[in-house]
Amino acid sequence: MNAPLPGSLVDNPRLDRWIHFNEDRTVRIASGKVEIGQGVVTALSQIAADELDLPFERVRLLSGDTEHGPDEMYTTSSLSIEMSGGSIRLVCAEVRAKALDRAALRLNCSPDDLTVVDGQFLQNGEATGQDYWTVAGEIDFTQPPSGAAKPKQADAYKIVGQSIKRLDLPAKVTGQAAYVHDVLPRDVLHARTLRQPNPGAALVSLDEAAIRRAAKGELQIVREANFVAFVSPVESVAEAAAVAAAAHARWDHLRQLTPAHEEAAWLEGQPAEDRHIGAPPSTTAPKNPVKITVSRPYIAHASMGPSCALAEFRDGHLTVWSHGQGMHPLRKNLAPALGLPIEAITARHLHGPGCYGHNGADDAALDAALVAMRIPGKPIRLQWRREEEFGFEPVGPAMLVTLHVDLDDKGRPADWTTEIWSATHVQRPGSGSGYLLATEALTNPPPEVKPTDPPEARGGGGTRNAVPLYDVPAHRILHHLVQRGPVRTSALRGLGALPNVYAIEMLMDELAARVGEDPVAYRLSILSEPRGRRLVERIAELSGWSARGPSGSGKGLGMAFARYKNKAAYCAVAAAVTVEEIVKVDRIWCVADAGLVVNPDGARNQLEGGVIQALSWTLKEQVRFDAHGIASRDWDGYPILRFSEVPEIHAELVDGSGSTLGVGECSCGPTAAAVGNAVAHALGVRIHDMPLSRERILRALA
C-alpha cells in the first residue's frame, strides 16, 4: 500500500501543475512556496534534480504563479521542504518512472535496463538516443500521480545534502532588478495611499486642492469611501501628495488607545474565548506550587523595504505581481474585494524584502489592484511609505504566559498548567480571521469576524510550543484567545513559540535552582526524548558549560532547548552575556537536529538569522502606540539589533536522519530563553518581561 500523498499533491493532483519539460532541455518545476530569502527555490531545485537524475543547472524553478503552478497556500510554518519538497519528490519519481517506461517500449527493453545520466537514458552505459525530452510528449501530464513510483532512498542523493549556492543571490549582490519594487514597465504610474487610520474610521473631509499644491506635479486622486490613492507618472509627486495628505484629511471614529494597551499585561481580563487543552483539571490541592509569568510585547516584522506591488487591469483581466507569501490565496482574496471572477486574475510572485510572516505585502497588492481597476490599461506600481509599513502592517501579538507548576518531592514538575493570554496570531485573509486591509476602507466593509488561531494540529498560534518536551505527568493549557486586540495582529516568525519557550526554559532554570542542581543536569533528569538529550548535551559541551562561573558576577551563561512546534527541528542555544546597564551578548552557540538537511549551509543561515532576529526581539523591540494607533513608525522609534551588537554565532547541525524537519523558525525561542537565563545568571535576578531593556535591568538591580 502506498503512503498517503502530501496535502499539496492532493490539492493539486495534475502532474502538469508541478513539472514541464522545456524545449531547451531544461525542466520547469513549479512550487506554490515562494522565496522569502530562506533559500527555498534552491533547496526545491536540489530535490527535483536528484529525483530526476538531472544536473542542478537543468532545473528551472517556477515559484508562486497562479497560471502554471500549484496552490500550496502560504509559505509558512517551516513547512516548505516537507510539503512542497515532498510533493516535488513524488512527482519527479513518478515522471521518471513513466518516462523510463515509454523509453523502454521504444527500445524494446525493460525499464530496469535503463539508467539516467544528465536526463539521457542509457542502456548498458551506452546512449540510446532517448531522454526525457524525446518521450515527454507521450506522457499524460494531466493525470494525478499514482504514488506507485518510489522516491530515492536518502543514501542515493547526490545533490540533496550539498551546500549548493543560492540561485537568487548573484542578482542580489550585483544590484539587478531583483525585487517587485524594481519593475518599472513603460508608462508605469506610481501610487501611494492615504491609509484609513483604523477600521471604522470615516474620512470626513479631504482638501484635495491643498494636496495637489503640495504634490507639485501631475496627480490623479483615486477615492472610494475611505480609501484614497495618489497616482502620478512621477514617483516623488505621488509621495509628496501622500506625505501632505495626513495634514489635509479629517477623520471621524478614530480608535482611542491608552498607554496600557501597548503592554502584554493589558490582555489579562479582556474578553476572550477560553480554551482548555490537555489534561483534565487537577483535583488535588497543590503541595509545592511554583508560578512564573513572562511577557512579550507587540513586535513588528519590520521589513527592510516597504510593501510594494505592481498591478495592471487590461481587457478585463487583472495581473498582479506581489511579494506576498502565497499567490493562490492572494488571488482568491482579491476576487471578492474587487468584484472580479477569480479566473480574471493572475497573481505572480516576485521577490521582496524579507517578511518573516504576514506583513503588508498582500495589502499592498490589493491597494495596487484597486488603483489599476480605476485606471485600466496602465501598469500601477504602488509602494507603501516607511511610516505606513510600520504603522499598518499586522504586528506580532503581545503575549502573557503564566506557568503554574506543582512539584513532586524531588523538585520535579508533577502537574503543570500553562495559561496564555494573546490576541490571534493569524489574520491572514482566507486562512485566518482577517481581510486585506483596504477592504475595511471601501464602501461596503466586510463584517467583523470572530478571531481564530491556528489549530493545535497545525502547531497552534498562542499555544505554539506551550507543551514542554520534558517528562511531565500532567500538562494542560488554558488559552485565553483575546477577542479584540488594540491593533491588527498576525503571523510573525514562530507565532507563540518564543514566549512559550521563554517561559518553559526560564522555569527550568528556576526549578533547578530550587533544588540546587545544575540547569543542564536538571533538564536531562526529566528529558527522555533521545534527540533532545543529544542537543542539550552538545550545547553544554560547545559552550563550556562545566566551567560556568558563579551567579551575580555580571557575566552570565545561559542555555535553552525546544523542538519547534514539538514536531519540526530540535534546537538548543547557549548565550554568553555581559550585563551592566544593558545586555551585551558576547557569544551564541546554536545546535539543531533538522533530520535530513537538503542544503546544510542554507539551514545554518536560517539558524543564524533566527538567532539574530530573536536577539533583537528579546533585547530591544517593542511596538509603541499613541492615542490612535502604532506610533513607532521609523527605525529610530523601532530600533533593531545593529552590526555592533551582533555576537559571534556558532551554528551547527548534528547529523540527522529520517525525514526533513523544518528549520526556519526553530532557533528563535531557544535564543530568547538562553539570553533570559544568561542575564539571570549574570545578575542573580530574573527578568521575566521582554524586551530586556536598560530600564528593566536598572529596575532589577535597584
Added chain:
Amino acid sequence: MLSLGGPAREARLAIAFTVNGSAKSVDVPETTSLLEVLRNHLGLMGTRYGCGLEQCGACMVLVDGQPVFACTRETGTIAGRSVATIEGLGTPDRLHPLQQAFLDEQAGQCGYCLSGILMSAKALLDSNPKPSRAEIVAALDRHLCRCGAHQRIVRAVERVARAA
C-alpha cells in the same frame, strides 16, 4: 538627455554628473532625490529604497568615493560629481572581489540591504584595504539587516581584506 515624465514646472538646467564612469544628465528639479534619479530616470534599480530617512542604509551610494544616503541627497548637489552605485561594482559575469566574497560566504538572505552594505564596504576598503574586524563593524553600523546575515557579511568583507 532623459526627461521627466511631466511637463517642466520651472525653468531649469539639466544636472550633469557621472555615474559609474559614464556622463549623465538629467532634467529634474534640483530637490529630486538622487535615489529617484538613479532608479526612475537612469534605470539603475540596484540602489534600494528602505526608509527615506537615512536610518537603514539600503540606498547607500558613493559620491566622490564617500558613502552617501541617496534617499535624501538632492540631485542638485551632485552636479559635476562622480557617483558610484552597485551596478558599477561588478556584474554576475565579472564580479568585484567583494561580490565574490559575499557569494562565497552566502552572505545574505532576502538581500534587500546588500547593495548599500556592499557600497559602504567598498568605500572602507578603498580607504583602508586591511581593516580590522572592529573597523568593518564600525563602517557597517549605519546599515540595518533584518534577516540576520550580519556575521556572514562581516566575514565576507574580512575575506577581501585578508586577500588585499
